[in-house]
Amino acid sequence: MASATLRHTVWILRGNPLTGIAAAGVALLVLIAILGPTIVPYDPIASNVSQALMPPSAAHLAGTDQLGRDTFSRLVVATRLDLVIAVSAVGISFVLGAVIGAFCGYAGGRLDRSVGRFVDVMMAFPLFVLAMAMVAALGNRVENIVIATAIINLPFYIRFARAEVNVRRNVGWVEAARASGESHVSVVLRFLLPNVLPAMAVQVSLNLGWAILNAAGLSFIGLGVKPPTPEWGIMVAEGARFISTGKWWLVAFPGLALMLAVLCFNLLGDGLRDILDPRMRT
């Protein structure tokens, strides 16, 4: 069984090498997030004014900022915070959204209609503004960024799970499960949800990239993570002031980190679906 899964994974990766590259990129990000503070050459918060605004060099791979902090060290340390925000926010919205959506799609009727309208209303708001408002109202803390990001993601998962379950609710194997003694609740949780997971995996990995951008965006406009905590969004925000004077590295490197992280998650999506779906096996 395990070897079959492995062989299948290898087969998928061979047919789509980008997935392999993306997976390696994500693995590297996770590794950096775990080891972050222990592998950096400088303290990410300690300022050293004599070294302020140095361009990239052998001593400072990505240059230094206006307070003389090593940009590379700050980038590496920031990985953990950005990933934790993205993963927990997407995790919350995925679990809640999938369960709510699956029950709506299965039950139909009044529950489905009222949740559906609520979702429509939420999606009518500009989502980023909604997140801003929530963080501003709840308080400028990391938990609140997570909550806000989770809530604005929720409608997508509800809709997705609802649609995927809805087309399967009258399929033979669902009725067969009921004839085999499953209740409605366990049919949804143990039969329908696992079958929509492969399709949702794509959504999750696309969303992780998006959630990183969202968190960075909130920090960029001054909500969420506060300086001097290293975080990609703040680094871009702080660096933006110096771009007109030619200090490009302050913006370019955190921007590049963001872009690569988002790209890796997005590329991972398709391959992940193929690996998770048993029907793709021969």
Add this chain to the structure above:
Amino acid sequence: MTGPLLRIEDLHVTFSTRRGLVEAVRGVTLSLGEGEMLGLVGESGSGKSVTGFATTRLLDTAGRVTAGKILYRGRDIAKVPDSDFRVLHGAAMSMIFQNPRAALNPIRAVGLQIADAILSHKRIGKQQAAEEALKLLRAVQIRDPEKRVSAYPHELSGGMCQRVMIAIAISCNPMLLIADEPTTGLDVTTQKVVMDLLAQIAAERGMATILITHDLGLAAQYCRRIVVMEKGRLVEEAAPERLFHHPQHAYTKRLVAASPTAASRIEDLVADEERSQYLAVLAACKPRPQPPPGTPPLLEVRNLVKQYDQGAPAVSDFSMVMVAGESVGLVGESGSGKTTISRMICRLIDPSAGEILFDGQSIGHLPARDFHRSPMRKDIQIVFQDPNESLNPRFTAFDCIAHPLLRLTGMRPGEALQHRVEECARRVGLPLELLPRFPHQLSGGQKARVGIARAIACRPRLLVLDEPTAALDVSVQAVVLQLLDRLRREDDLALLFVSHDLNVVRMMCDRTIVLRDGRIVEQGESRALFDNPQTDYTRELVGAVPHINLPAGDAIEARSS
């Protein structure tokens, strides 16, 4: 007599797939005269449709003609440039497909779709094309053609959609029509109407037709010559009578035996040595013991009603009685309520009114939502229509069969469960090495076996069969029907057989109930009911079943005159 209209010489078609090249057609040679109707019969994977697609050059991009020639009036169609072939399409040959609703554009009125086909071949005005479209709708005998011209496909029934498809196909007076399973999925009465129409149009216009079908009886009724294909090869070519009475090739013999006719019995479905094996099995079965007097019937249904929201009830006033070991057929066309009744008896949905008694105990009052906790859950099981859809894609065959055992009998994973699952698999003839496979790694027949094994795993006493063989090839159907019959005899299992296939019901069931619009039209002992139907509706149903022993159809005579 000039040369044949169409001649296919040693055709080979290859598809490139994930597992390498697959040869779907391996050397087919056949010819078709002007105005002839040829039956191309075979089971799934025989290459019959691929041959049709190759002839009209509609093969999808993975498929390629690797050898052989297709000559249309002596002209090799492989050498016709694409631009000329567009003219050839429609004007010379056209095609109709299995699922007419899927073949029509859902957001365009049918009249316009017919006009589109005309306009792509003739330089005439839009107004004129619309008039011709109306004429064609009349030709395919659509009721109220003036109104239907502006109808959308979803507003028409399946049979009506197929008529529109035929109208489009004949719009440019083709000399050759390729009909790929034109009536599969239609009710038997609609099938007859559509096929009669097709035969009549072909005769009137002198159009040659290739009827691609899996139904030997249908081909035999409408074609004078039948070609049987197996695994990409042509195995036999003969007139229908000869094919049925003196099949030459072993495969044809099996196919003919497996196609149920009005006279066939369950043991007739397999040829020769397998037949004697089955007879031995039947002989070994003890006759059904008489239940002691006073035992309530296994199932008693009284005045069942199902009403969905507003509108006419799906089922009204349905009553029936079944005893252990009995098999009852429930027949009717789509929309007759037979599926709704089967789901209510299985307690998957709730009746709006009426009583269901199982073993004399009322089970209709316990809501379907909570029926999974009832001790009777394991006594009533169901086999679903489409084996491809009735197995959880994330469960292996083993998991599928084990699931009801785990849920309903309190068995735990372990050796006992393993044994029980293997025993079920053996009973349905499923090789044990297939148990670890996922559904998509099994063939249709194997999936059907898993579905039956799952349903009998808990040793139910009533098995509801919802069109259990509708999606299967006839040779697989034969095996599955014998299997069910054998289980009934060995376990004293009662079978409620929901089907639209009258020949199958006649063979399998002691009694038959005919339904229409949610009401019982007629019921009685199966053979008597079919041999001597009392109501017009039953007569119509029985008359619509293709019969090989009938004299050649009117349409054929009309054409030869």
